[in-house]
Amino acid sequence: MIETLAYHLCLVGFAGFGYKLIESRRSQPVRTMWFLAGFGICIATGIVVLTPAMEALIGQGPVFDWVAPLAGDELKLGAIGFAVAFSQAMWRGESARLAPHALFTGAAMVLLAVCYALSGPERVGDDMVVSAGGLPFALGDQAVFLAYGLISLGLLITVFARSAWQAEPGPLRTGLWLLVVGVGAAFAWTFWDIDDVRLLAQTSRIGAREDLPSSVLAATTVSFVTAGATLSAWSPAVSSVLGRVRAYRAYRRIEPLWAALRAAVPGIALDPGRELAAGPEFALYRRVIEIRDGHLALRAHFDPALPARAAAEARHAGVPEADVAATVEAVTLAAAIEAERAGRRFAPADEAPNHQADADADVAAEAAWLVRVSRAWRRGTLLNQVRTASLS
Numbered sequence: 001m002i003e004t005l006a007y008h009l010c011l012v013g014f015a016g017f018g019y020k021l022i023e024s025r026r027s028q029p030v031r032t033m034w035f036l037a038g039f040g041i042c043i044a045t046g047i048v049v050l051t052p053a054m055e056a057l058i059g060q061g062p063v064f065d066w067v068a069p070l071a072g073d074e075l076k077l078g079a080i081g082f083a084v085a086f087s088q089a090m091w092r093g094e095s096a097r098l099a100p101h102a103l104f105t106g107a108a109m110v111l112l113a114v115c116y117a118l119s120g121p122e123r124v125g126d127d128m129v130v131s132a133g134g135l136p137f138a139l140g141d142q143a144v145f146l147a148y149g150l151i152s153l154g155l156l157i158t159v160f161a162r163s164a165w166q167a168e169p170g171p172l173r174t175g176l177w178l179l180v181v182g183v184g185a186a187f188a189w190t191f192w193d194i195d196d197v198r199l200l201a202q203t204s205r206i207g208a209r210e211d212l213p214s215s216v217l218a219a220t221t222v223s224f225v226t227a228g229a230t231l232s233a234w235s236p237a238v239s240s241v242l243g244r245v246r247a248y249r250a251y252r253r254i255e256p257l258w259a260a261l262r263a264a265v266p267g268i269a270l271d272p273g274r275e276l277a278a279g280p281e282f283a284l285y286r287r288v289i290e291i292r293d294g295h296l297a298l299r300a301h302f303d304p305a306l307p308a309r310a311a312a313e314a315r316h317a318g319v320p321e322a323d324v325a326a327t328v329e330a331v332t333l334a335a336a337i338e339a340e341r342a343g344r345r346f347a348p349a350d351e352a353p354n355h356q357a358d359a360d361a362d363v364a365a366e367a368a369w370l371v372r373v374s375r376a377w378r379r380g381t382l383l384n385q386v387r388t389a390s391l392s
Contacts (some may be wrong), residue, residue: 032086032089032090035082035083035085035086035089036082036086038078038079038082038085039079039082039083039086039225040225040226042075042076042078042079042082043075043076043079043186043218043221043222043225044222045075046071046072046073046075046076046078046079047215047218047219047222049068049071049072049075066121066123069116069121069128070112070113070116073112073116073141073145074109074112074113076145076149076190077105077108077109077112077145077148077149078105078109080105080148080149080152080153080156080186081101081102081105081152083152083156083183083225084101084105084152084155084156085098085101085102087156087159087160088101101152104148105148105152108144108145108147108148111144112141112144112145112148115137115138115140115141115144116137116138116141118134118137119134119135119137119138119140119141120133120134120137121134121138121206124205126207127205127206127207128205128206128207129204129205130200130204130205130206131204132204135200135201135204138200138204138206139197139200139201142193142196142197142200142206143197145190145193146190146191146193146194146197149186149187149190149193150187150190150191153183153186153187153190154187156183157180157183157184157187160176160179160180160183161180163176164176164177164179164180171231174231175227175228175231176228177228178224178225178227178228178231179224179225179228180228181220181224181228182220182221182222182223182224182225182226182227182228183221183225185217185220185221185224186217186221186225188217189214189217189218189221192213192214192217243281244279244280244281245280247279247280247281247283247284247367248280248283248284250284250367250368250370250371251280251283251284251287253371253374253375254287254288254291254367254370254371254373254374255287255374256374256377256378257291257330257333257370257373257374257377258287258290258291258294260333260334260337260377261290261291261294261295261298261333261337262290262294264294264298264337264340264341265293265294265297265298265340267297268290268291268293268294268297269290284363284367285363288363288366288367288370291370292366295333298333298336298337298340300345300346301336301337301339301340301344301345301346302332302335302336302339302346303332303335303336303339303346304346306331306332306335307328307332310327310328310331310332311324311325311328314327314328314331323372323375323376326369326372326373326375326376327376329373329376330373330374330376330377333373333377334377
């Protein structure tokens with residue numbers, strides 16, 4: 001299960017980073033985007049190389065038994081190095097000094113390989129076993145990996161978290177927080193090697209493959225980092241779908257209010273029976289306009305003295321303060337519909353009866369307000385109680 005998930009996430013990671021390269025080739029420096037691609041390639045390959053399927057493909061033998069664990073660790077170090085280079089290039093541009101960390105990465109990779117070679121590991125079943133003489137070098141190998149990984153990933157978490165905290169709300173901020181989660185998972189993935197160090201010190205052996213916690217953390221790292229780094233590529237499509245869902249929900253939620261107004265003023269319905277033909281956003285826009293038209297058509301039937309009495313009665317009836325205004329709007333609308341049926345008219349008020357929706361408000365703001373009014377409208381018992389008390 002975890003191995004299959006890792007393969008799928010690696011495939012998604014390759015596809016996502018590849019698309020990001022194509023999409024940003026004209027808006028970002030080529031060098032910066034290749035750092036991102038290098039991270040994706042290294043971390044995905046580092047996961048794949050230690051899977052049982054790769055072992056079955058290459059076949060057991062000294063080459064795979066000796067090279068695969070070293071390659072997995074070296075690819076992880078390479079991925080971390082590329083991630084640090086990418087973050088520095090993105091935030092500091094051409095002035096970024098990449099040489100110091102590149103030298104740090106290169107030195108760590110060389111030292112890791114030397115310690116691994118001197119430890120002389122041998123494959124026994126699913127474990128790599130070292131001799132008493134090679135144990136200090138094997139522990140040194142793990143220490144190098146942990147020191148480099150934790151220092152570099154800690155730096156990355158700090159950079160991404162600070163940038164996300166300072167960024168304005170929107171896709172950039174969301175992408176940065178996704179990167180923070182992904183790099184945090186990578187930090188935990190690296191830190192989990194302490195368990196290997198403990199086992200190695202006690203038994204002179206270490207697992208040749210990723211264990212379950214490491215596989216889960218690796219999958220989490222790939223998924224969140226891929227999502228954060230490629231957010232600009234797929235967020236518009238997701239935002240569009242979510243926008244349609246939100247519009248449809250608002251469209252349905254204000255239906256009781258619209259239906260009451262349409263029954264009182266049938267002429268407000270612009271094209272009955274084809275409300276959703278042009279999509280939920282346009283249908284919501286039309287429904288908001290139709291409700292506003294209904295308000296205007298009933299303007300002469302709104303009692304200008306009713307809102308104050310309705311507000312007092314709403315509070316007396318235990319309506320939460322946040323819902324008082326919407327309840328008053330529903331009460332005044334219900335009273336206006338009844339006044340229109342009875343032929344009662346009132347002198348025009350100084351303010352429009354819809355005292356919450358601004359004439360210049362956008363559709364989303366008006367729809368959100370009308371959802372609240374419609375919610376109060378649906379609470380029929382409470383609405384009638386407040387309306388009856390305020391009219392008496």
